[in-house]
Amino acid sequence: MSATAPETDRRTDDAPGEKASAFVSLSRVMFVAFLRDRAALFFTLALPLMFLVLFGFLFKGATSPHVKVAQVGQVAVLDSVRGDERAGLDQVLTITQVPDEATALQKVRKGDFDALVEQGPNGQVVVRYSAADQVRAGGVQAVLQSVIQSANQQATGQPPKYTLAASQVEDQSLKPIQYLTPGLLGWAVATGAIFSASLSLVSWRKKRLLRRLRLAPVSVGSIVGSRVLVTCVVALMQTAIFLLVATTPVFGLKLTGNWWLVVPLVLCATLAFMSIGLVTGAIAKTEEAANGINQVIILPMSFLSGAFFPLDNSPQWLQQFSHVFPLRYLVLAAQSVLTRGGGLLDCLPAMGGLLAFAAVLTALAWRLFRWEDA
């Protein structure tokens, strides 16, 4: 650092390009360590991707609530549906003929069918369902109700007075891949950034590497800066891999116009997550303790921030509570820019919030920071 005369002399006997500043060489050291650490590679790159593939396939068929119905004997209303209406009915309902009521009931109880339908007296249609899956039970009733309504209406011989013209609005309802990609990406970035900041702080302190650095003319800025750089590069690697996989035809994610805004968004979020890691790394004395504290933060944060499933159906208080987590802002803003056509204005507030969060926690970490074990 200080350019005294003998220092300058000793620098001359090396070829140019062989020497690196502390910042560059620390960055290289951390990146090399990351690439050589199989566990880190697995947890930051492979595992989130496995989740994406797994959940992507699991939820793929779950978009339209298709229900299976066992029909016992003849049911006039159902049997009379023909033509286009029949095709429409088949999209939501699979009707299977079952010879007797006892067998059909048994199968409904076991969950092989969602409901059984049979002809009652006086034009009644009897539906029996299991309450185990309330959504499907409701679905069966709604579908059959509408079939009967339209049959009744047709029986009057009049054209219907009111009709429903239904058409889909572009992507207002999220397909699984559309919330899984930003959600799992957010979770992956959070895990990577929190753990890398926290564990390198704890292990460098424990191994006395921090002391060694302190006794070398290396600035704190180089140490922190190189860690930030490497963690940001890793987060962008995660983002690139996620988007590549999710946009393959198998998963079929369609990126919207301003999707590249996810890059500054992920960078802001990485700073916010690293600041969490700096705090836990300053508190924890051992790697094991840091691991535990980080998990206790990451798991609830991921669930409550909508990383694994959308929060829309969760209770109001929970949605309010989720506002404290930086991951929520990343997930929602990433959803917006990646899949809902959101622009700069949609993610600027999130970026601002994430940076503010990072500033507050970094200030806290600064206060808690120790070079040495007490």
Added chain:
Amino acid sequence: MTTAITADGIRKRYGDVQAVDGVSLTVESGEFFGLLGPNGAGKTTTLEILEGIREPDEGRVELLGLRPWPRNPKLLPRIGVQFQASAFFDRLTARETIRTFASFYGIGHRRADHWLDRVGLSESASVATDKMSGGQAQRLSIACALVHDPELVFLDEPTTGLDPQARRNLWDLLRDINAEGRTVLLTTHYLDEAEVLCDRVAVMDHGKVLRTGAPAALVRELDDTVRVSVESGLITAERARELFASAGAEVSAVEDNGVLLSVATRLPAPVLSVLAEQNALRGLEVRGATLEDVFLHLTGREYRA
């Protein structure tokens, strides 16, 4: 001769423990200085204060005329520090490790590799640091402390945990480093190591420096006491004392620890003749005083490493 280290009345307390209790030291430029004492004597804390890692509660320290606390970036390139634990980066080889440390001082690969060679690690340059033996790790850690050619080197128990051969090899290296004009401050709890390597030593216990001087001078101050020892059980300590008294042999102590009967004296000849008359010479050993005796004399208790 200029002064490399000056410490004046440094004190440091941790809770109820007064770890360092008024230590004053002066180490001249080019000296090989040893800080001796058993575990818990306050060596490590003293060293950390000298290096500028900890702030003393009281007293002042100067290294090469500069204050080490608070962290002084002007001083750092001029000192080299090696710790007991090997502080290496994760998942790097020996060569990558030393090149990384070299880069902190603006030093290129060639000089870094040269140091690997000097500590005899060029063969193991591609070995990951966590796969190295204790001796190799220790040598790499010393190379990392020396890579920027510091004027003043701190070594904290560098030979702890090494086998005798590795220890001797390391002693040769340390002597060379000192012979090149570097001031070396070494802490050790091996008194033999200090006798072999150090120009001067400071003996510490309970956070205080009990005595400072050249090892040979400290031993001489013990009035040239010689220890004569024979196998235990040939003669009782009590009987020996009576015989020594009647033969006019001056002894300062007679002890039987169950293995050896040892006699401390300034004049070994009459002691030996008494023992010969009693035919009690089996396992005879006669040795001059060592730093261990100095320690026993200074603290009144056995040296416990």
